[in-house]
Every structure is written in C-alpha cells, then in structure tokens.
Amino acid sequence: SVGIHARRRRSTDMALSMSANFTAKSTFGGQKLKAQTVRKASVRAVPARSAVAVSNDTAVSSSSAEDQRMDNVLSIILGGGAGTRLYPLTKTRAKPAVPLGANYRLIDIPVSNCINSDINKVYCLTQFNSASLNRHLSQAYNSNIGTYTRQGFVEVLAAQQSPINKAWFQGTADAVRQYLWLFAESGCEDYLILSGDHLYRMDYKPFVTKHRESLADITVAALPTDEERASSFGLMKIDASGRIIEFSEKPQGEALKAMQVDTTVLGLDAQKAKEMPYIASMGIYVFTAKAMQMLLMNDFPQANDFGGEVIPQAAAKGLKVQAYLFEGYWEDIGTVDAFFHANLECNDPNPKFSFYDRTAPIYTQSRFLPPSKILDSMIERSTIGDGCMVKKSKLHNCMVGLRSLINEGCDLQDALIMGADYYEKEQECSLLPGCTPIGIGAGTVIRKAIIDKNARIGMDCVIDNKDNIADLNAEDKGYIIRDGIIVVIKDAVIPAGSIIPGPQEVAAAAATAGKK
Secondary structure (H helix, E strand, O other): OHHHHHHHHHHHHOOOOOOEEEEEOOEEOOEEOOOEEEEEOOOOOOOOOOOOOOOOOOOOOOOOOOOOOOOOEEEEEEOOOOOHHHOOOOOOOOHHHOEEOOOEEOOHHHHHHHHHOOOOEEEEEEOOOOHHHHHHHHHHOOOOOOOOOOOOEEEEEEOOOOOOOOOOOOOHHHHHHHOHHHHHHOOOOEEEEEEOOEEEOOOHHHHHHHHHHOOOOEEEEEEEEOHHHHOOOEEEEEOOOOEEEEEEEOOOHHHHHOOOOOHHHHOOOHHHHHHOOEEEEEEEEEEEHHHHHHHHHHHOOOOOOHHHHHHHHHHHHOOOEEEEEOOOOEEEOOOHHHHHHHHHHOOOOOOOOOOOOOOOOOOOOOOOOOOOEEEOOEEEOOEEOOOOEEEOOEEEEEEEOOOOEEOOOOEEEEEEEOOOOOOOOHHHHHOOOOOOOOEEOOOOEEEEEEEOOOOEEOOOOEEOOOOOOOOEEEHHHOEEEEOOEEEEOOOOEEOOOOEEOOHHHHHHHHHHHHHO
C-alpha cells in the first residue's frame, strides 16, 4: 500500500501536458471498471488533489479509475452523544445499537451502505454504553469484511482519556480530532463522515467520485426540500458551480426565503427544482485527509462541531466546499417520534424505505433463529422478525422484533415490539414466586407504544395513551411517554392488570399542563 500511495502522490503532483484521446481502464475490488474516453487539450501543473489551498476558480478533473477507487476511503460513523432525544431507548445502549426494523440495529444502515459501496474500512465513534454495539459489530461484520489482499474492518472507538487530552468527546469534530492519529495510520486519502441515526440507502461511490473530480476539500451531501420542511434543517446556498457559499441553521421568514437556490445546478430536473428550491445538509461529508488534519489541528483546534463550526468556517476561509445532490429517501430518526413512525412506515405496501432491495441489501448479525410461528391470529400490515411466537392475537400495523412472544387474546395496534435477547424456558419463570414471563401477557391491549427488549408485561394490561399526554416520566413504574408515544423500558416488569398511564400519572400530567 505504501507503494500505491507514493505512486499516486507522484502522479498527482507532477506537471502533465498532453493533447490526445486516451482510454482509462482498470480493475479493482473484484469489479471491472468500464473504459472511459476522455479528451484533454492541455492539463497544467496542479497541486495534489487533496491539497487544502485551492483557487476560487471552478476546478474539474476527468473521471478516472483513480477517482473511483474506494480502497483509500475511510468511513467514520459518528455514534452521537448520550442519545437524550431517543431516551429511554438509549438508557442501556449506544444510539447506533438501538434495534430497527424487527431484525436490525441502527448501525446496520451506514455499515451496509459502506459495504455496498465497496468501502470496507469503518470506524464507529461513541462514548456511551458501547458494549452492545461493540458486540454486535464484531459478531456481524469483522469475520466477513475484507480480503486477503485488502484490509477491512468495522470497529468501535470509544472515548478515552490520554496524557494529551483528558476530556471526553465534546462534539462530532472533537471526536474525530481525538482519533486523527489513528485515522492517519490507515493511509486513506479521503474520510467519509456518516451519522449513526439516519435511515436511508445511498451508494457512496458517486459521492466520493464527484468530490474527487471537483477537486474539493469538503463535499456535503445535500437533500432538496420544499419550503414547508426547509426551516427544520440547516440550509446551504450555492453558486453556479455547486460550491457552497453560505450556511443558515433552521432559518425562518425572510431569512428562509433568502436561502432559495437553483437546484438544477446540482442535477435536479426543472419541475422538482421549482417544488424544492432549498438544499439541506444531511450530515454526511467527505473530507480530504489533509483538509481534515489542517482544519481540526491547526485552523480550528477549539471547534467541536462539523455542521455548525468547522464546515462553515472552512468555506469562509476559502476552502472549496461543494454540495452533492441526493434525491433518495432520507430520514433523521434521532427522536422517539421519528424513530417510531419510520419503523411503522416500513409496513406500508410500498414503503419509502424497504429492507427488501436485493441490489443493496441491509446486513446484520446472523443469529440462526428458527422461523416465526403464527397460531390462529389475525395480522394486518405488520412485519414479524425471526424466532417469534404469536398466539391467537390481533396485530395491526405492528413491527415485531426478534424472539417476541405474544400470548393469547392480545390486541396490538400501531406498536413497535423490540423482542428479546434470549429465549426463556417456561419453567425458568414458574419456579420464581411472582415471576412475570418475558413477552406480552395474554389479553393485553397495546396502542401507539414501543415495547423495548426483554420487557415482561403481565396478563390483561392496557397500554394506551387515551388522554394524549405529550410527555411523562414514570420511569420508576417501567415506562416513559415521549412525543405522545408510550415507551416501556428495557427489562421493565409491568404487573398483570396494569393500566398505562395510570390514574395518578394522568392527573399529574393534567396538573402540569394546567400550570403551563
């Protein structure tokens, strides 16, 4: 690999002068690249592609096999902080380890996108409850990624103290800064920065290739959006070349209208550009390694956040920051409300995001569970994960996770059941006085709720937010209401006959609302 990088540096630094037609053809990663014919009248001497100092002129390089190489891209997934917006789902696990779509975890989305894009060097940065995340990644990916001749890994990097830095991660940029020494050892020329709480399917190859062709220092993935949703995002303004010239965080009124851009510049067709005249940052970036090193260590050593500090300041400093258009489905599922609805929308006949795409599958851990068994039940518009048992119950618009047990006479609607980490034998619980088995007890009714893993819900319970309470903390009773959604906490025990929320909680919530 040393020779490859040395050759690349020499080839990009040297002055070239040619006027001819030539054909570039290459093979890497087991796939043959299509031959491309490029015409150049003359190519003047240019600095290395990853140099930080660039002119204000629009620079465009030809697409080549070198630009499309993914073996020199390092992916860095930001696991986020304490995950307070997703609490209590993040009470005992890192945010990327939260279960998703019956069989998966949030981290499986960006890792699968990387694998499908031929990127096989992946780090995930986190500093809270990383044990389950580390276990999942090591069991799911590390024995299957990479080849004999091409290094590959998926690893968790937890926050740590060192003689130089005794503080924990202070933000997204600071997390990357603390591990720059390790990233440099990979020898990769570009760093792909991803988030661990987004739901989308994206091929990163065209994204990285466009970044290299435009000779950008930073490229930001941009989502076209209409005026109604635009004020919820960090917006960007671009010039005629797609270079980002202005940033605005969740603007309103006239400030919002001032951020309108011609999105046809990025490749959006005229009709869609008229409907969606704004571009929002997706929190997905490509940095050249040299730009990242200079920005975090030299230029802005105190900056802690990429979106709010480093990237806007880099653009103001004169670095070339480009926008890259993404037209597919993308959703930030970092809140309980967004997470809940994104999961249940996967039950739609034609969902915006589907796990059933064979061209770009979502990978996860192989658990070797038996098929699910459905006995005399009525199930509508629902997804059932592996190893579940549903007995004589009604399910409508439910997402049922691994090893779930739903006993006789249950009635579930708009429910996200996360399942269990293990099977419990009947005699294991029956030998303990007052033991409530793992799963949903017979005769239980559940509406608009998330039941976290290993929850023990007794018989004849009613879990239904009939009074439309927005937020309620009843953690001592095993549940919390966030955004109007009841969340039964992981490993909680709900006694038989319980009504959630109870009369006392309803009265307390009404009193609190009256004071407001």
